[in-house]
Amino acid sequence: MITDHINAERANAKKAGKSGEEHNAALLRYFNPAGSHPSGIMGEDPQGVPYNLLPLLAQVAVGKREKLLVFGDDYSSKDGTAIRDYIHILDLARGHTVALDHLRSKHPGVRAWNLGTGKGSTVYDMINAFSAAVGRKLPYEVVGRRAGDVLDLTANPTRANKELGWKAERTLEEACADLWRWTESNPQGYRQEPPREFVEKLMKGRK
Numbered sequence: 001m002i003t004d005h006i007n008a009e010r011a012n013a014k015k016a017g018k019s020g021e022e023h024n025a026a027l028l029r030y031f032n033p034a035g036s037h038p039s040g041i042m043g044e045d046p047q048g049v050p051y052n053l054l055p056l057l058a059q060v061a062v063g064k065r066e067k068l069l070v071f072g073d074d075y076s077s078k079d080g081t082a083i084r085d086y087i088h089i090l091d092l093a094r095g096h097t098v099a100l101d102h103l104r105s106k107h108p109g110v111r112a113w114n115l116g117t118g119k120g121s122t123v124y125d126m127i128n129a130f131s132a133a134v135g136r137k138l139p140y141e142v143v144g145r146r147a148g149d150v151l152d153l154t155a156n157p158t159r160a161n162k163e164l165g166w167k168a169e170r171t172l173e174e175a176c177a178d179l180w181r182w183t184e185s186n187p188q189g190y191r192q193e194p195p196r197e198f199v200e201k202l203m204k205g206r207k
């Protein structure tokens, strides 16, 4: 829809003898957003039952949920669990600002970019990485596959790397540590004041 709109605006401008190059749009293909703001004061605050792997693991870690249900261990991956491309939310956020800069400076029209790391991790990789951040093993149980899930969704971020000069830089370990800091320190999510020392640290860093 946005593609049609931009192309129509460009075509109209051309008819009117103008370049139309001010009409641009970025189609940003998110892979699996992970982590929280490293300050520990901003993060995902799911209402009701979360759908995604990391928020569910976080609820297991704080005892809101007894265990994680692993949806299938019979995929053709190294450990049988499905593969996704988990990207730290700060890398994802920076992907937006560099894409906007690109639209402003290069006027590409409509252009799509994959915002992923290019590295796939299995469900077990994620359980292990998040357990390491928490400091203890998190309970899980293997159940059947979830309808609609596929084996592997890993990005090819080459175009974004080349054209936007953008690359995901933060590791899975950082994403897990950041998510855990947010979860552990804000058990009521946004329905509580964030820890004062985190806010002070963030404000100091801004000066």
Ligand SMILES: O=c1ccn([C@@H]2O[C@H](COP(=O)(O)OP(=O)(O)O[C@H]3O[C@H](CO)[C@@H](O)[C@H](O)[C@H]3O)[C@@H](O)[C@H]2O)c(=O)[nH]1
Binding pocket: 032, 051, 052, 053, 054, 056, 068, 069, 070, 071, 072, 082, 083, 084, 123, 146, 149, 153
């Ligand atoms: O309780 C859970 C939740 C997830 N998973 C697995 O963990 C992986 C990641 O799952 P999830 O966090 O739900 O991400 P995706 O399955 O990649 O789903 C994302 O990508 C889909 C399309 O690609 C979108 O439809 C969804 O909204 C979006 O969350 C998948 O292999 C799931 O089977 C589990 O084993 N147990």
